[in-house]
């Protein structure tokens with residue numbers, strides 16, 4: 258019988274899934290496996306988390322989305338700590354509501370990789386051409402990689418557009434201008 262001292266015993270953490278608290282077996286291992294895929298897109302990382310979760314736990318088919326959403330929230334916190342750079346919120350607004358990230362003009366991009374190499378946030382991957390795979394890791398108002406592109410293939414919203422967007426989002430969330 259496996260006791261608490263058994264070295265092979267998987268760790269269990271209770272997390273809120275939907276309206277219930279449920280013990281997730283292999284919690285640390287699931288997150289650690291996700292962290293091995295940091296260079297992949299959020300969608301790919303989600304698939305890894307789900308696969309690892311299912312390998313260690315019974316996940317009812319009709320609750321799969323809720324299980325994944327809960328584990329994804331846990332993973333994002335660990336990932337943010339690891340990267341030390343992702344902001345889940347920006348001035349109180351969920352980062353994913355702010356449309357600030359680079360756009361790549363595929364007709365102009367030669368796939369030189371300069372922008373991919375320059376960005377330390379994992380926003381891009383190089384796949385023949387530069388691809389923005391993690392747009393919300395881009396630092397709001399940063400345009401650091403823009404000048405790396407000699408082909409003029411990168412673009413960002415203007416600062417005026419950003420200001421107007423932020424104003425509308427502050428209103429939506431009831432946040433007074435700082």
Ligand code: SF4
Pocket residue numbers: 361365366367368369370371372373386387405406407408409410411
């Ligand atoms: S720097 Fe410009 S040309 Fe080079 S990969 Fe990035 S977008 Fe493409």
Ligand code: SF4
Pocket residue numbers: 358359375376377378380381394395396399400401402403
């Ligand atoms: S603007 Fe900054 S954070 Fe955003 S993709 Fe470019 S270098 Fe990365």
